Amino acid sequence: xxxxxxxxxxxxxxxxxxxxxxxxxxxxxxxxxxxxxxxxxxxxxxxxxxxxxxxxxxxxxxxxxxxxxxxxxxxxxxxxxxxxxxxxxxxxxxxxxxxxxxxxxxxxxxxxxxxxxxxxxxxxxxxxxxxxxxxxxxxxxxxxxxxxxxxxxxxxxxxxxxxxxxxxxxxxxxxxxxxxxxxxxxxxxxxxxxxxxxxxxxxxxxxxxxxxxxxxxxxxxxxxxxxxxxxxxxxxxxxxxxxxxxxxxxxxxxx
Numbered sequence: 001x002x003x004x005x006x007x008x009x010x011x012x013x014x015x016x017x018x019x020x021x022x023x024x025x026x027x028x029x030x031x032x033x034x035x036x037x038x039x040x041x042x043x044x045x046x047x048x049x050x051x052x053x054x055x056x057x058x059x060x061x062x063x064x065x066x067x068x069x070x071x072x073x074x075x076x077x078x079x080x081x082x083x084x085x086x087x088x089x090x091x092x093x094x095x096x097x098x099x100x101x102x103x104x105x106x107x108x109x110x111x112x113x114x115x116x117x118x119x120x121x122x123x124x125x126x127x128x129x130x131x132x133x134x135x136x137x138x139x140x141x142x143x144x145x146x147x148x149x150x151x152x153x154x155x156x157x158x159x160x161x162x163x164x165x166x167x168x169x170x171x172x173x174x175x176x177x178x179x180x181x182x183x184x185x186x187x188x189x190x191x192x193x194x195x196x197x198x199x200x201x202x203x204x205x206x207x208x209x210x211x212x213x214x215x216x217x218x219x220x221x222x223x224x225x226x227x228x229x230x231x232x233x234x235x236x237x238x239x240x241x242x243x244x245x246x247x248x249x250x251x252x253x254x255x
Contacts, residue, residue, distance in 0.1 A: 009092050011085035014058045019043060020051050027061060027077035029245075031214040037075065060085070064214050068195040074214035079241045114246045115143040115187040117208070119201055120194035123148025123176035125159040125218055125228070127193055130235045132169045137239060142246055145185070149197045151176035156219050158228040166232060188246075193235070213238055 008016075015021055022041050026032060034052070038045045052075060055061040059081055066072040090097030116134060118127040127146035135144045155174055163169040179202065186206040192198040193215045201210075218231040 009085070009089040010058060011060075011082075011089050014055060014060060017051070019047070020055060023048070023051060023055065024060065024077060024082075027075060028079065030211045031074040031076045032212070033066070033072050033074055064216065066195040066214065067216065067220075068199055074195065074212070076214060080237055113141060113143045114189070115185070115208075116145075116189045116191065116246070117182060117185075117187045117204070118144070118146040119148065119179065119190065119192045119197045120146075121148055121150050121197050121217070122152040123178075124152040124154065125156045126215055126231065126235065128155055128171060128174060128176070129159055129163060129232050130191070130193060130239065132163050132171055133167065133232070133236050134239050134242070136167065136169055137236075137243065138246070145182055145187075147177045147179045147182050149179055149200050151178050156228075158218070158225055159232075162225065162228045162232050166229060167236075189242075191242075 015024060019041065023037060026037060026040050032040070034045060034049060037052070038048050041048065052061060052063075056063065060078060062076050062078060063073040064076065066074055118130040118134075120127040123146055127148065131144050131146035134142060138144075153176070155171060155176065160171055163171055183202055183204060185204070187204055187208040189211060190201065190204060190208045191211045191213060192201055193213045194217065195212075195214055198212050213235075215231065215234065218227040221227075
């Protein structure tokens with residue numbers, strides 16, 4: 001006789017394990033290295049690595065080599081894949097539970113605007129793309145800025161072009177800025193998109209929520225337009241999943 005576990009959708013089987021659920025919950029907020037996940041969940045590294053392998057095998061989690069230290073990898077939760085799998089699991093139980101995983105942009109309540117800072121090394125591609133896309137999606141209801149630890153002289157031409165042609169955003173007059181120019185400002189979230197800048201980003205006033213999105217530099221390998229298009233698409237996906245967290249102050253979120 002088939003047990004209930006054997007008949008459950010793959011997502012349910014993966015997510016139902018307490019440690020795997022804890023790992024998914026941690027990775028839902030930020031990308032992490034194995035040793036950081038070990039500290040967060042309080043379990044031995046060999047056990048954490050084993051369950052991460054299962055989550056990767058199920059397609060829910062991916063890993064990228066760190067651009068700061070190639071001996072390290074950052075683990076990332078594919079929230080789009082999770083949303084699809086969760087909707088499919090609901091539909092498997094009853095057709096009425098097969099909810100559309102695509103969610104509308106949440107309304108950000110009136111009052112003090114949430115403030116978000118995006119950082120990367122050169123502030124010429126990833127972080128200004130993120131700044132522009134979050135600003136467009138929130139229509140001025142979120143205060144958005146970006147900066148870099150070693151800013152370039154100008155934005156990368158492909159970043160400017162992809163934002164203009166793919167998203168209708170003109171950043172022609174925008175210039176990269178140094179992290180020093182924002183160290184006196186208060187932010188609710190500081191989101192690093194570069195493994196290198198994560199290691200050097202200074203502490204900012206008010207104890208903002210620190211989040212890391214480990215993303216390769218689209219210009220590092222001389223990538224052309226398609227590389228920048230993929231980078232902008234991934235950033236936009238992450239931003240869509242960030243929006244619900246901006247509805248409430250970061251201090252109400254899990255530390």
